[in-house]
Amino acid sequence: MQASEFVVPGFDAAGVAAGIKKNGALDLALIASRVPCRAAAVFTLNRFPAAPVQYDRRLLAFNPTSVHGVVINSGCANACTGVEGAANARRTAEAVERALGAGDQTIFVMSTGVIGVQLPMDRLLDGIPAVVQQLRPEGWPDAARAIMTTDTRPKLFTRSVQIGGETVRLTGIAKGAGMIHPNMATMLSTLATDVHMAQPLLQQALHAAVNRSFNRISIDGDTSTNDTVLLLANGLAGNPEIQESDDPAYGAFVEALTELCTELAQAIVRDGEGATKFVTIQVNGAISDQEAHQAANTIATSPLVKTAFFGNDANWGRILAAVGRAGIQVEPEKCALFVSGGPAPGQHLPELQLVEAGTPLPYAEADAAERFAQPEIDVRVELGLGQGRATVWTTDLSHEYVSINGDYRT
Amino acid sequence: MQASEFVVPGFDAAGVAAGIKKNGALDLALIASRVPCRAAAVFTLNRFPAAPVQYDRRLLAFNPTSVHGVVINSGCANACTGVEGAANARRTAEAVERALGAGDQTIFVMSTGVIGVQLPMDRLLDGIPAVVQQLRPEGWPDAARAIMTTDTRPKLFTRSVQIGGETVRLTGIAKGAGMIHPNMATMLSTLATDVHMAQPLLQQALHAAVNRSFNRISIDGDTSTNDTVLLLANGLAGNPEIQESDDPAYGAFVEALTELCTELAQAIVRDGEGATKFVTIQVNGAISDQEAHQAANTIATSPLVKTAFFGNDANWGRILAAVGRAGIQVEPEKCALFVSGGPAPGQHLPELQLVEAGTPLPYAEADAAERFAQPEIDVRVELGLGQGRATVWTTDLSHEYVSINGDYRT
Numbered sequence: 001m002q003a004s005e006f007v008v009p010g011f012d013a014a015g016v017a018a019g020i021k022k023n024g025a026l027d028l029a030l031i032a033s034r035v036p037c038r039a040a041a042v043f044t045l046n047r048f049p050a051a052p053v054q055y056d057r058r059l060l061a062f063n064p065t066s067v068h069g070v071v072i073n074s075g076c077a078n079a080c081t082g083v084e085g086a087a088n089a090r091r092t093a094e095a096v097e098r099a100l101g102a103g104d105q106t107i108f109v110m111s112t113g114v115i116g117v118q119l120p121m122d123r124l125l126d127g128i129p130a131v132v133q134q135l136r137p138e139g140w141p142d143a144a145r146a147i148m149t150t151d152t153r154p155k156l157f158t159r160s161v162q163i164g165g166e167t168v169r170l171t172g173i174a175k176g177a178g179m180i181h182p183n184m185a186t187m188l189s190t191l192a193t194d195v196h197m198a199q200p201l202l203q204q205a206l207h208a209a210v211n212r213s214f215n216r217i218s219i220d221g222d223t224s225t226n227d228t229v230l231l232l233a234n235g236l237a238g239n240p241e242i243q244e245s246d247d248p249a250y251g252a253f254v255e256a257l258t259e260l261c262t263e264l265a266q267a268i269v270r271d272g273e274g275a276t277k278f279v280t281i282q283v284n285g286a287i288s289d290q291e292a293h294q295a296a297n298t299i300a301t302s303p304l305v306k307t308a309f310f311g312n313d314a315n316w317g318r319i320l321a322a323v324g325r326a327g328i329q330v331e332p333e334k335c336a337l338f339v340s341g342g343p344a345p346g347q348h349l350p351e352l353q354l355v356e357a358g359t360p361l362p363y364a365e366a367d368a369a370e371r372f373a374q375p376e377i378d379v380r381v382e383l384g385l386g387q388g389r390a391t392v393w394t395t396d397l398s399h400e401y402v403s404i405n406g407d408y409r410t
Numbered sequence: 411m412q413a414s415e416f417v418v419p420g421f422d423a424a425g426v427a428a429g430i431k432k433n434g435a436l437d438l439a440l441i442a443s444r445v446p447c448r449a450a451a452v453f454t455l456n457r458f459p460a461a462p463v464q465y466d467r468r469l470l471a472f473n474p475t476s477v478h479g480v481v482i483n484s485g486c487a488n489a490c491t492g493v494e495g496a497a498n499a500r501r502t503a504e505a506v507e508r509a510l511g512a513g514d515q516t517i518f519v520m521s522t523g524v525i526g527v528q529l530p531m532d533r534l535l536d537g538i539p540a541v542v543q544q545l546r547p548e549g550w551p552d553a554a555r556a557i558m559t560t561d562t563r564p565k566l567f568t569r570s571v572q573i574g575g576e577t578v579r580l581t582g583i584a585k586g587a588g589m590i591h592p593n594m595a596t597m598l599s600t601l602a603t604d605v606h607m608a609q610p611l612l613q614q615a616l617h618a619a620v621n622r623s624f625n626r627i628s629i630d631g632d633t634s635t636n637d638t639v640l641l642l643a644n645g646l647a648g649n650p651e652i653q654e655s656d657d658p659a660y661g662a663f664v665e666a667l668t669e670l671c672t673e674l675a676q677a678i679v680r681d682g683e684g685a686t687k688f689v690t691i692q693v694n695g696a697i698s699d700q701e702a703h704q705a706a707n708t709i710a711t712s713p714l715v716k717t718a719f720f721g722n723d724a725n726w727g728r729i730l731a732a733v734g735r736a737g738i739q740v741e742p743e744k745c746a747l748f749v750s751g752g753p754a755p756g757q758h759l760p761e762l763q764l765v766e767a768g769t770p771l772p773y774a775e776a777d778a779a780e781r782f783a784q785p786e787i788d789v790r791v792e793l794g795l796g797q798g799r800a801t802v803w804t805t806d807l808s809h810e811y812v813s814i815n816g817d818y819r820t
Contacts, residue, residue, distance in 0.1 A: 082767070114725075115725075225734060307812050312816075324457040402717050404717075
């Protein structure tokens with residue numbers, strides 16, 4: 001896609017190399033709106049929230065309706081950094097506010113990278129004039145690149161939707177790669193839209209979209225200290241302001257936002273650290289959606305299941321064993337297990353049933369192995385107890401994951 | 411140690427190759443008492459309990475005071491095998507009872523290996539006369555070897571304790587390697603003793619010992635379908651029967667049993683699939699022992715933490731991030747983190763404090779790296795909130811783990 005296709009009216013973006021990363025790659029991004037925005041955000045549930053997360057939480061509470069943008073650095077998470085880290089997050093925001101000529105308390109801050117190291121403030125502050133100078137409507141690809149850590153490719157997508165006779169644009173960037181797990185991951189995402197919508201509804205829309213996208217992915221079960229999804233809406237689309245959640249325009253916006261978040265979330269999984277497979281885990285028939293989600297997550301985070309995916313091994317016993325320890329209601333004699341797979345979405349082999357009533361069917365081993373050998377694998381577990389359903393996207397666990405994470409800081 | 415050192419009066423053990431494993435290794439073990447035993451057992455909490463687990467649960471309920479032993483096969487878990495699997499577990503027990511001339515419902519059954527495959531009953535039943543013929547007091551090393559799966563070495567230990575003027579012997583075997591996690595692992599253990607003790611107290615003693623040993627280890631967070639710890643006590647030591655838990659003799663026995671179980675549990679961790687490190691995680695100062703245990707487990711099962719151990723990487727931020735998502739009460743500004751390490755137990759470098767009040771101290775990176783590079787690593791987290799304490803033993807996550815589990819069945 002061309003950089004111009006990501007443009008959202010009124011928003012500028014940029015990414016520069018400020019020298020925070022040792023290798024000279026882009027490491028400082030800025031997204032700014034020319035007019036005041038409304039903001040909504042979802043933050044990590046980790047009890048060691050990083051300094052920027054604490055800063056942003058306070059900012060969102062204090063000023064959710066008149067913000068100007070977000071500055072994001074990679075290469076250093078500013079987590080477990082105490083009062084100095086808190087001061088550095090604030091100084092970063094203030095420096096951007098000054099450089100933009102924006103008011104106090106109008107800029108969010110995000111950081112990602114190694115934990116327990118203070119931000120190199122000299123280099124970061126030196127980079128701010130440069131990144132402000134680079135701001136332009138077509139700057140999204142640079143911004144997407146500047147927030148990468150162990151990501152191998154930028155994540156940048158866009159959507160548009162007709163609302164009230166106007167075209168509403170939504171563009172989002174995200175970074176992921178490691179520490180990816182429901183309830184937010186080492187995952188940063190900034191979403192910009194020109195929709196005109198009341199701020200409380202924006203927050204509601206973001207929660208709904210995140211729960212059906214970012215909170216459905218898992219790479220290694222680790223939830224990071226920095227996870228943040230930020231939604232900025234500047235209202236320039238000119239649609240009549242959406243004020244009620246029963247307005248069909250609200251539903252249309254949430255659907256577009258969910259699609260965008262899902263595309264970003266799935267891109268994070270596909271680029272998971274060391275991932276060689278994209279795995280969809282579907283659990284149906286649980287006594288509740290919550291229990292289905294818990295079972296799907298337990299499968300998705302089992303190292304034994306994930307190494308079997310890596311090894312093209314149709315070792316479905318590990319999948320049922322994971323369901324069995326998920327702490328949910330299960331009756332083995334009602335369980336069924338299906339697998340499918342293919343080279344790409346929409347090109348899957350026919351689904352093969354491996355287990356019926358808790359015991360294996362006499363399928364041909366080669367048929368099962370063929371499906372587990374595909375780069376995209378779909379697993380469906382039917383519990384046969386109720387109407388609870390959930391889908392989770394995950395990866396395999398490969399040698400490369402061990403290499404990346406055994407050697408992250410060196 | 412000599413095989414004679416493991417002898418427990420009245421018990422015989424044996425291990426033979428029945429052809430259940432494809433490679434011709436020992437795969438069928440038998441432990442038998444010449445006189446009726448009392449039994450106690452702890453079983454997996456997995457909701458897909460294997461056929462032998464279901465069989466043993468019923469047997470223990472029906473006849474806890476007059477059993478004769480246990481038959482154990484490796485190479486096939488007899489899990490997710492439905493009514494045929496249940497019949498096969500029963501037929502195995504009955505065949506051993508006949509071969510021993512023992513009464514009905516006196517033999518326990520354990521299985522370990524791949525899930526979802528029926529036992530090769532012809533070979534198993536053919537092996538029973540052979541394993542019965544091999545029974546002898548010094549047969550423990552063969553039995554320990556016959557229950558191995560991906561274990562690289564047998565786990566066999568013994569203890570003795572003076573009770574009521576008599577020497578009480580305890581000998582135990584275990585197998586582990588993969589799917590190791592608290593609340594039982596793919597872990598089988600049989601413990602034999604000649605203590606004379608009332609059966610309800612035996613069960614109480616086993617629970618106490620297991621909670622402080624086998625339930626404190628974690629290799630990959632997976633709890634298997636087959637986990638069982640069985641304790642057989644034939645009373646031949648001749649000590650006055652222990653009938654009350656406030657009898658000092660009870661305390662002495664529990665202590666010896668806990669020591670034996672801890673030695674077996676730690677041996678399982680040291681031989682964990684692909685393990686290159688033995689890691690002790692201690693969490694103190696939680697608001698309860700249960701919360702301390704939860705935090706220690708979350709650290710121990712984090713792939714990011716475990717790959718950092720593998721990579722000799724002093725990436726302590728991942729340890730605090732794991733504590734932060736453990737779902738326990740935490741105040742970051744009260745947290746401290748210490749690390750030590752050495753080539754072997756008792757040869758550790760002095761403990762180094764890395765974190766105070768939630769932020770890093772100015773320690774020398776080389777001092778931290780030196781400790782993380784040791785084969786034995788001790789991590790101590792102080793939460794500063796209360797008196798809750800827990801210790802968990804675990805391993806790193808290595809390339810070898812991925813290789814073993816990506817290719818388990820081929």
